[in-house]
Amino acid sequence: MPAEEHTSIELAGTDRPGLLSEVCAVLADLHCNVVNAEIWTHNARAAAVVHVTDDSMGCAISDPKRLSTIKELLCNVLKGSDDLKTAKTTLSAPGVMHRERRLHQIMFADRDYERVEKAGVRAVEEGSSRPQVTLLNIEKDYTVVTMRSKDRPKLLFDIVCTLTDMQYVVFHGMVNTGRIEAYQEFYIRHVDGLPISSEAERVRVIQCLEAAIERRASEGLELELCTDDRLGLLSDITRIFRENSLCIRRALISTKGGKAKDTFYVTDVTGNPVDPKIIDSIRAQIGHTALQVKCNSSLAPKLPHQETTMGHFFGNLFKARTFQNFKLIRSYS
Structure with a gap:
């Protein structure tokens, strides 16, 4: 989708269970359709680059008052109740920079490289x-x-x-x-x-x-969602994950030709592998054909x-x- 057809949102804040679900719920309530996004988490911090359109117009959001509301509400979600660092929300027309390169810059500026110990949460690598x-x-x-x-x-x-x-x-x-x-x-x-x-x-x-x-690093179980796109789809999927105590460690969201193809890496709230019974329950709610469990590519022979x-x-x-x-x-x- 050309840059002028969507609005770019950059987010940075403290990671916590259900954060992506809350962000998606706010965007859905504000009639913003997520056309593609990438979310990374590391060392108790989260960063995202999200491209959205106006649901009714199918193009970038241009109303300054509406943009201000989106920024304010998302910033409130990111702050949470115990954010020791400043949450950041930036809205702009997308530039030419590679999205993954931009995510590195956002997390670097957020100083995610400074190690913190958080009770009950396992380190990414041990x-x-x-x-x-x-x-x-x-x-x-x-x-x-x-x-x-x-x-x-x-x-x-x-x-x-x-x-x-x-x-x-x-x-x-x-x-x-x-x-x-x-x-x-x-x-x-x-x-x-x-x-x-x-x-x-x-x-x-x-x-x-x-x-x-x-x-x-592809921490967690890889889940792939392939289904018809609609307003609020991402909000509904991430809500189901949250209600089943899944934490999204990384996500790649994309839509094309009316279809949504999303990849999620998930763990339980303590960072441990998810109970297979919970995955079965989630797939039953979403649809077994729509949500697939993927093999971890890091285990493939080289x-x-x-x-x-x-x-x-x-x-x-x-x-x-x-x-x-x-x-x-x-x-x-």
């Missing part, structure tokens, strides 16, 4: 399964960033976007993937030409890269390990001249 990020300066010219984590789609995209948004330049890199694990090594400098120079900066880079790796240099992988994304400085630099892997 123990050795958490990503391992290390930094090492070489001859005061470059900082070598090494990352070891579970492999998944778009992992490299997430890391490079985060480094770029933090004002670091990647001069050289290597990606090595196995059946389950990915190893990445980048030579970076800040845009001012200097490597990482302080302990505080080092810690911040590590935290931000860990967050970049974890945000898109090809034997591959090693890729950044120059080959990205083609022209990194200009050739940036590699000229590496005639004498060897990989430390």
Whole structure:
């Protein structure tokens, strides 16, 4: 759908069970039709980019008073009763930026990389399964960033976007993937030409890269909804999830040709796997053909390990001249 045909809403606030259901209910009450959206949660924070249209007109919402009401009500929902950070709601015409790139920026600005302990909620990654990020300066010219984590789609995209948004330049890199694990090594400098120079900066880079790796991690059971689209559909589906004590950890919403195709990653309220009996009950309410349980793609077999240099992988994304400085630099892997 062209940008002028919908209004873009960006949301950021404290994550909690039922939050997406409340947001969708507000939008439905205000006669806003969700045409597509993406929602991420990480470290007790939530962010979303939602594209809506006026239900009666099928186009972007232009009335300033109505836009102000939408923003105010959504902000109230996001604040909740114990939000220690400021909830944010931004309404605008969509720009040209990639939606997933924008979600990284929203969560980075919301400082989701700062670890918090929340009673009763399991961390996204625990123990050795958490990503391992290390930094090492070489001859005061470059900082070598090494990352070891579970492999998944778009992992490299997430890391490079985060480094770029933090004002670091990647001069050289290597990606090595196995059946389950990915190893990445980048030579970076800040845009001012200097490597990482302080302990505080080092810690911040590590935290931000860990967050970049974890945000898109497919935590929870994957459910796929395919059915006829209608006003309030997303509100009804997320309400049923909430009433059955499901937490939506990540969601991708899309509509095309009068059909809705939505993907949800869900856990119970404590972050543990959902009881299969609850899933059966939910599917009975929504429709067994409409709501399907999908296999986790992260469990699918992968090809034997591959090693890729950044120059080959990205083609022209990194200009050739940036590699000229590496005639004498060897990989430390």
